[in-house]
Amino acid sequence: MKAEIISVGTELLFGEILDTDTQYLASQLGLMGIDLYFTSSVGDNHERLLEVLKQAWHRSELIITTGGLGPTQDDITREAVACLLGEELSVDPVLKQEIVSFFARLGVGMPTSNIKQASIIPSATSLTNPHGTAPGWWIEKDGRILVTMPGPPGEMQSMWQNRVFPRLQERTGAVILTRMIKTIGLSEAAVDEVVAHLLSSPNPSLATYAKQDGIYLRIAAKAPDLEEAQAMVSRREADVRMLLGDYIWGVDEDTHEAVLGQLLIAGGLSLAVAESFTGGFLTNTIASDPRSRSYFKGGLVANTNEAKIALGIDPALSAGDRAAAAMASLARRKLDASIGIGIDGYTESDGNTVTEKIFIAIDSEKTRQNAAHSYSVRLPQMRRRAVYQALFDLKKLLSSDG
């Protein structure tokens, strides 16, 4: 099925907002194995929108529009589609009642302008919008499918997931299942090399993505039914785990902090942090886990050398692994936690390149082990990667204890 996406709205052409609807739909179509050939954006102008629609009708089998379904005069998608298909708009009493009820739930009457959102053409069936007043349309005519959806991402995505995706999936007669495998510790090129022989497989497909917290691999399998899709994904996941097991820290919606938090909760352990050099980034990251209050005591952040001393670090210790170890013990002791993480670091320059040396130590009561790792960082955005690596190192240490 050849697909095309059209986003409607003058605001898109001002560059004031990013068109995330198109990206979302593009990735959804990709998952369904539907070929997307063109995307375009057009302003709230009847003539130009009609031109784009006519062309899409001519060259594509599935056309999806977002935007232009609001109640104001600017919102012209309904009118343009009616014109494209040579049909008349009329108010549908059921749709009208749905919009009146929507406003009633808000405790207000329906503004008269909203009545236009209840108008529809004979070849369209409406797609309910539980999050707003703009219903979408599903049209099948002359061997083509045209779907109109509202522009606000929350309304669009809910309509897509509940009303459009299932109907399209019926057509493609396939189930798509995906799984994201998350790694840290190797570069994207190194990950690519390790899984090179799997990357060319069309189904299940495998793709890599570089993210701030590591390199991700996405497995997507397409099969006639869910059971087979699950089996395909599981087999490919096993292949990936065999190759990259030591670097995998999570899947799908996992975050470093939640994965570590889960282990700490399971072990009845608590954690505290002392950071010099990383300005509270580690503390703030760990505290971002919604369950952190049950295991994370807090962090001591020294932004200057004086502050490090004021917190109780021996002034004789020079920056580096011993200072990181002292920070780890300090955090554990001061905040009465079973495990302390300490970070220290300094900046090094060889004339051309500035490198950050980051030292991370873990002081664990249980293992009486004090592991210090050091990371060299050439780009500021890599500093965060080093902090995430520290969380992963602690997770490994805890897992090996158990």
Added chain:
Amino acid sequence: MKAEIISVGTELLFGEILDTDTQYLASQLGLMGIDLYFTSSVGDNHERLLEVLKQAWHRSELIITTGGLGPTQDDITREAVACLLGEELSVDPVLKQEIVSFFARLGVGMPTSNIKQASIIPSATSLTNPHGTAPGWWIEKDGRILVTMPGPPGEMQSMWQNRVFPRLQERTGAVILTRMIKTIGLSEAAVDEVVAHLLSSPNPSLATYAKQDGIYLRIAAKAPDLEEAQAMVSRREADVRMLLGDYIWGVDEDTHEAVLGQLLIAGGLSLAVAESFTGGFLTNTIASDPRSRSYFKGGLVANTNEAKIALGIDPALSAGDRAAAAMASLARRKLDASIGIGIDGYTESDGNTVTEKIFIAIDSEKTRQNAAHSYSVRLPQMRRRAVYQALFDLKKLLSSDG
């Protein structure tokens, strides 16, 4: 001038990356007063790209393409444009030399595949790319302008700013100047209402944007020369400052932390923070200012009530403004700073809505003033707004001291 943007690349149609090039160019064209009527994305397919180019050539006066200028077989923008205009591609010796030199600077020889990036058609002049090997093209033919630029945002934006923007500005015969005014403390609707009578002016134009660190207002003025544009921007800025002065915290590239840092440096003051409830977000934000080591001592972050007590806060103090004040004093004393900021808070529920109460106190040696503010936050994303508000409150306090 009717403009159209075409982004080329199959990866855009997989939904794996957001097309930020189009958004950037859309906003740049808007600033120049050039009307953008259409944008589209198309994959690395000769036939489909040619179809999109033909249509653009037919309906637009300025056509800008991004992407498809790399050295691989997938990169087909040059070939498609040559085909559109019925011209022959040939290797330009000067361009070839530039690419060879680019690789020489990296200490390697030019791979043979890169030679295709040195090919050009007779009606095109090349646009130098200091950041990569793909030169752009500037074509004027039959009353139309066609510009091709590489896809990587860094290469494209540099080429745009240095090679394309100035040439287009010559055509439009106008200078555009913009200024971003940044406020905090009012909602976007409230800001809109205050400046309502200025929003409809086309030149200088005024637009509002809701950001995480406050509400921004963008002034843009178009004039025949720089002096007049500057005068227009200054007059409009004075209008805005008259209306919103109490809420303005910065302009253009300013950040809350840098604005506050500047004041602290100027006053020879130092700062420390103690946070409960906000998990180190304030500490991490202040430390993000590149100059923070000269005035920011650090932060004490308590993520649990026990940790608050372990840090030295009286267990008898219940959460709220008095606890925030105690945190502020603790930070100042423990980290030996002239000013301390303390944050405390709790969560409140009235059945349906969960509200966070955030208390922020400032303990300043100089003023011996202890100001506690409280903020009610209904949405998690608003918590950051409260923290930024704290930085602004401190800035105001410091300014009024001076």
